[in-house]
Amino acid sequence: MNLLKKLKDTLQATRQKLGGQLLNIFSSHQKIDDELFDELEEALISADVGLDTTQAIMSSLREKVRKTAGTSGDPQIVKDLLVDVIAEIITPPVSFEKPRLDHKPSVILVVGVNGSGKTTTIAKLADYYQRQEQRVLLAAADTFRAAAAEQLLAWGDRVGVQVIRQQSGADPAAVAFDALQSARARQFDLLIIDTAGRLHNKTNLMQELAKITRVLKKQDPEAPHEVFLVLDGTTGQNAVQQAKVFQEICGVTGIIIAKLDGTAKGGAVLAICRELHLPLRFIGTGEKLEDLEEFDPLTYAKALFEIDETPV
């Protein structure tokens, strides 16, 4: 019951941003021993990092510790080394340093499974890019789910951007095509396309996504310039599979993790970064428009060990 109690305690009035369990581990240990490593391992697993990635992290951590600290040193050294190891994993390859959004108009296609937070994220993105003086147009290519377009329209009103939509049940590729045409004709800087949530193992629905990208390329061979996959931060190891399949079908170029304002830590992204070398672009931390943070590997790696004391 020890772990249960620990979970409950950590839930108290403090909001934990990315988890404070690890920090406790470092302060509760006097020296570097197997127990410390075991607890670290469990903490990583509890953060959804996944078994393989956890083991990879642990073995390179042990290696680093052996080289620098020996076994009798200060556990705080281990903490710094762990930050290094994790930052290494999530630092994107050089070719991915910035999103490629220098076209006019640039096109961002936003994809993901059902309920991961796509539409809310799009509203935040629209707001984010608008604040950077970009003229943004949204396209409601989720023509399947009841009231999906209405949801995007409501957000569009709030952000103050236009939304291109068609009637429910229309071909999403046609919506995307029309929207791009319109964005080009009316000289928008950025077109963000919302798509219907789909589970990655539904072949036909995934083909529909492939069709959207094909159709966009007819107008602009380089579109979509960015394909953002929105992952639910509370999702477990399935997130890796989602990322793999979406990348294969529609060439995902970046990951956005939504819903990181809860107690989940979204550790599955470590596995995704390690296996797929995809860059993390943004983190969604709430329901308000400004609750979108640009992702920075070092900050994230450090944040894994820090408690945010802001009361809810």
Next chain:
Amino acid sequence: MFDQLTQRFEKFFRQLRGQGSITDENIRESMREVRRILLEADVNLKVVKDFITGVQDKAQGQDVLRSITPGQQVIKIIYDELVNVLGGGNRKLDLSGLPPVVVMIVGLQGSGKTTFNAKLGLRLRRNGRFPLLVAADVYRPAAIEQLQQLGRQLDLPVWAPGILDPVSICKDGLAEARRTGRDVVLLDTAGRLHIDTGMMAELSRIREAIHPAEILYVADGMAGQDAVRAAQEFLERLDFTGVVLTKLDGDAKGGAALSIRSVTGRPIVYIGTGEKPDALEEFHPDRMASRILGMGDIVSLVEKAQENVDQEQAERLAQKIAKQEFSLEDFLEQLRQIRKMGPLDQLIGMIPGIGRQFKDMKIDENEMERTEAIICSMTQQERRKPHIINGSRRKRIARGSGTNVQDVNQLLKQYEQLRTMMRQMTKFKGHPGKLPKFPFPLN
């Protein structure tokens, strides 16, 4: 659903079966493997530890070592323990109170509450109840509109008064149900984080104002380690009565089922298995455990068939086959019955022993649609007497169905093969009653 977990267990069991006798060392090693399997399936770390302790205690008992097939013995222990953790028996919603009975639906954002609300409404109506859906999510843009649209699609009444206070909406909804003679009220509440004190308090207020008979916690079947925390917090604040697990038509391993069930002690009542309004199934721990262990889920399959196949029609068909009068019309009927049962790949996944082999087989639903279109483009006479379909008729049928002549030819050929097969069956077996459920090849 649960496919990958099943696969891993299968592999592990094959290794276990190969061993003549099991030593303590074997058991320890196999438990490490079980731990790995369960953790990768997103089962919560603590739950995994409990599970393993349970299995290990039993496995180290004498009966295992003395039994002739220790490997199978361990498999049985794991199976039993899995059923145990998943919840023993199965439980149905208790809607026996004084109508209108209220079911309150709660959960995190994006877990699938609104979709489940509509699915449950549809299911209850099919069971002879008169549900009223209440749209109490005033926060997410267009959430009310979503429920209204679903209500229109399914012809279910939706209470959406256009006021902003969820507690009042629910109260008014209950009054509305009384006024209009509705006997079940389904409250669709807004998604919220378990640590959002204000929002959680709002749920408590609704609960105190309405006294729901059931509170269902909707959880995402793909959820990870944190699933237990959210569930626990909702349990503490609301004391929910049951769990609904959604999105299990994906390939997530679904460890959240084990986690939530064992930490909250609340039964899983339904599982969501698709985006269509009828993609809702009752949860059966034993079946789920069999499925996890690679024994398939034949019971669900049979139930699905019973739910959707018209018994009389099936009888008539059987007789026709016996008399060798199976026409293209019957073929079409059969095709439609099977499609009613749901996506084919899901059906196949449930057949024991087959699921795994066909895991990567992509079944082309379009192919079935094409077949349907082709038959629908034939005249009645042509369907009954396919031999009259000559070259020019074939061209017409192809045009009519938006296919080409080759497709029509292929269909006719398949149909001919099927007839031959049936003829042989009735000839040799002499048991016209025993006919296959799927009389055409699934290519």
